[in-house]
Amino acid sequence: MSKLAQAARLPGSFGRGWASQEDRVGEEPPARGGADRGLAVSVDAVTKTFGSTVAVAGLQLDIEVGETVALLGPNGAGKSTTVGMLLGLLSPDCGGVRLGGLAPAAAVACGRVGAMMQDAGLMPGVRVGELLGMVRRLYEMPAPLAEVVEVAGLGSLMEARVDRLSGGQAQRVRFALAIAGSPQLLILDEPTSAMDVEARQAFWSHIRSFSTAGRTVLFTTHHLQEADAAADRVVVMAAGRKVADGSPTTIKKALGRRELRCRVDGATAPDLAALAGVETVEQSGSRFTLHCTDTDAAVRALVASGLRWSELDVGGSDLEEAYLRLVRSAA
Amino acid sequence: MSGLLVLEVRRALRDPRYLLIAVCMPVGFYLLFSGLFGSHGEQAQGLPQPVELMVAMVAYGAMWSVLSATGPRIANERAIGWSQQLRLTPLREAGVVGAKIVAALLVALPAMILVCVTAALSHHVRLPAAEWAVMLAVMWLGTTPLALLGMAIGRFVNGDAAFAISMALYFVLGALGGLWMPLSTMPQVMQQIAKFLPSNGVAVLGWRAVGGQGTIVSSLAVLAAWSAVCGLLALGRRPAWIPPLRVRARTVTTGIEITP
Numbered sequence: 001m002s003k004l005a006q007a008a009r010l011p012g013s014f015g016r017g018w019a020s021q022e023d024r025v026g027e028e029p030p031a032r033g034g035a036d037r038g039l040a041v042s043v044d045a046v047t048k049t050f051g052s053t054v055a056v057a058g059l060q061l062d063i064e065v066g067e068t069v070a071l072l073g074p075n076g077a078g079k080s081t082t083v084g085m086l087l088g089l090l091s092p093d094c095g096g097v098r099l100g101g102l103a104p105a106a107a108v109a110c111g112r113v114g115a116m117m118q119d120a121g122l123m124p125g126v127r128v129g130e131l132l133g134m135v136r137r138l139y140e141m142p143a144p145l146a147e148v149v150e151v152a153g154l155g156s157l158m159e160a161r162v163d164r165l166s167g168g169q170a171q172r173v174r175f176a177l178a179i180a181g182s183p184q185l186l187i188l189d190e191p192t193s194a195m196d197v198e199a200r201q202a203f204w205s206h207i208r209s210f211s212t213a214g215r216t217v218l219f220t221t222h223h224l225q226e227a228d229a230a231a232d233r234v235v236v237m238a239a240g241r242k243v244a245d246g247s248p249t250t251i252k253k254a255l256g257r258r259e260l261r262c263r264v265d266g267a268t269a270p271d272l273a274a275l276a277g278v279e280t281v282e283q284s285g286s287r288f289t290l291h292c293t294d295t296d297a298a299v300r301a302l303v304a305s306g307l308r309w310s311e312l313d314v315g316g317s318d319l320e321e322a323y324l325r326l327v328r329s330a331a
Numbered sequence: 332m333s334g335l336l337v338l339e340v341r342r343a344l345r346d347p348r349y350l351l352i353a354v355c356m357p358v359g360f361y362l363l364f365s366g367l368f369g370s371h372g373e374q375a376q377g378l379p380q381p382v383e384l385m386v387a388m389v390a391y392g393a394m395w396s397v398l399s400a401t402g403p404r405i406a407n408e409r410a411i412g413w414s415q416q417l418r419l420t421p422l423r424e425a426g427v428v429g430a431k432i433v434a435a436l437l438v439a440l441p442a443m444i445l446v447c448v449t450a451a452l453s454h455h456v457r458l459p460a461a462e463w464a465v466m467l468a469v470m471w472l473g474t475t476p477l478a479l480l481g482m483a484i485g486r487f488v489n490g491d492a493a494f495a496i497s498m499a500l501y502f503v504l505g506a507l508g509g510l511w512m513p514l515s516t517m518p519q520v521m522q523q524i525a526k527f528l529p530s531n532g533v534a535v536l537g538w539r540a541v542g543g544q545g546t547i548v549s550s551l552a553v554l555a556a557w558s559a560v561c562g563l564l565a566l567g568r569r570p571a572w573i574p575p576l577r578v579r580a581r582t583v584t585t586g587i588e589i590t591p
Binding site for chain 2: 087089108109110111113114115117119120121122123124125126130131133134135137138139140174177181
């Protein structure tokens with residue numbers, strides 16, 4: 001386990017703790033049927049392989065009713081495979097998936113789940129309004145049409161032919177189809193991939209109004225910003241495993257470590273690594289880059305250390321590098 | 332399922348290729364062939380030429396309607412992911428399949444009826460009302476194996492290839508099935524082949540319904556056999572020797588996008 005992950009596992013740093021298999025040791029497996037009734041999603045030690053590629057490895061994930069959860073990770077992390085298994089499009093090699101206590105296919109069949117898939121097409125040759133009307137009628141208790149149109153922003157598109165929509169417009173239609181049945185659980189795979197910045201913001205505000213009604217939302221993304229803005233819980237996946245699980249703030253704190261660059265004459269890397277708030281140090285001659293968990297503490301410690309420092313520069317968050325380190329440590 | 336059925340029919344009728352190929356081609360062929368062979372008088376099946384040709388063209392038009400409404404569409408829907416989207420609604424697989432088959436058959440009706448209207452107007456074909464009705468009904472139901480054939484094509488072939496294959500089948504089954512030329516004018520081998528084709532089976536049912544001679548037992552058997560085989564291919568479990576079609580590849584990006 002990496003230093004970062006160890007640091008993040010310090011008590012109190014995460015509400016839910018950094019999940020790895022060790023965290024789950026000794027935990028009672030949920031009793032079949034009864035105990036997971038309050039859970040919207042329950043993924044129990046699920047593994048899925050394609051040929052020799054392990055897409056998802058022993059994933060453990062419980063989502064309570066009403067949560068909005070972001071599944072964050074790079075391509076190939078196993079997000080879409082997880083979503084596929086949640087929706088019953090793929091079956092796990094081992095382990096179990098339950099949605100509100102039901103098998104995925106049953107939950108889909110009774111209209112409790114709405115889904116927006118990354119590569120979902122729309123029926124060609126029909127108008128948006130016709131398509132939406134047809135899909136709404138498939139559900140026993142559909143959402144009011146006006147509400148769906150409003151929330152998905154389809155007002156001006158209802159007469160448009162489905163095959164003549166722009167990428168962002170088609171995405172709005174997909175979203176409308178996903179919420180047409182007024183589902184208790186909404187699963188979105190890379191929902192904003194075809195949207196511009198403005199459309200993204202509008203989309204996430206729709207999602208928030210959808211989730212305030214006590215409904216559960218799970219979406220995948222590789223934008224940390226989106227996860228931060230829209231979710232109240234972020235699950236980071238890498239190489240088919242869950243590598244982090246917590247509120248956006250804690251995830252950001254763990255991922256968003258800052259750098260402190262300075263010139264120090266007559267010092268060695270271990271000297272600087274010993275400072276408070278500093279995790280690792282890179283040295284290039286007399287120039288040092290300090291990767292910090294807390295730059296404030298590190299600056300204070302540097303000033304107090306009596307080292308001969310100059311050209312101090314506190315760098316912006318290098319989230320990507322921190323993230324990649326986290327991912328590598330999981331691999 | 333009914334909602335999906337309505338949309339399936341609507342989009343098929345909006346497709347200009349449907350109008351051009353399914354409606355115009357059989358009507359055009361009817362006028363062309365009846366002009367060419369009209370003077371030959373009595374033909375095989377003991378039917379007047381305009382009636383015999385009408386039935387053949389009804390079969391021809393129906394064939395393209397059901398093939399085009401199934402094969403290329405299903406292949407395309409699978410490729411763009413619409414089939415998957417439908418699987419994520421409460422609609423059951425049987426409902427999707429049922430809507431497709433019924434829609435394909437319904438779309439065949441206008442093409443079939445238009446050939447009859449053309450025959451009645453241009454060659455004064457007159458039949459008792461019951462014969463019109465029975466002829467259209469048996470031929471309409473007789474196209475079911477072709478709908479299943481189209482569904483099998485759509486299941487195992489990609490979009491463009493599915494269109495090309497459907498088109499090729501349309502011409503090959505039309506020509507070899509004795510819809511373009513009376514079978515009696517063809518070599519013996521071709522006549523034997525024709526008896527095993529669903530296109531010929533549909534036409535024989537129609538000819539018989541309007542007073543033609545000959546047996547329909549073998550035609551019914553042929554149509555039933557095609558239904559069974561195509562139905563199994565279209566709806567049964569995917570045989571192990573046919574690899575599953577890949578879903579559209581995703582754009583691959585590297586790493587995670589993070590904005591500070």
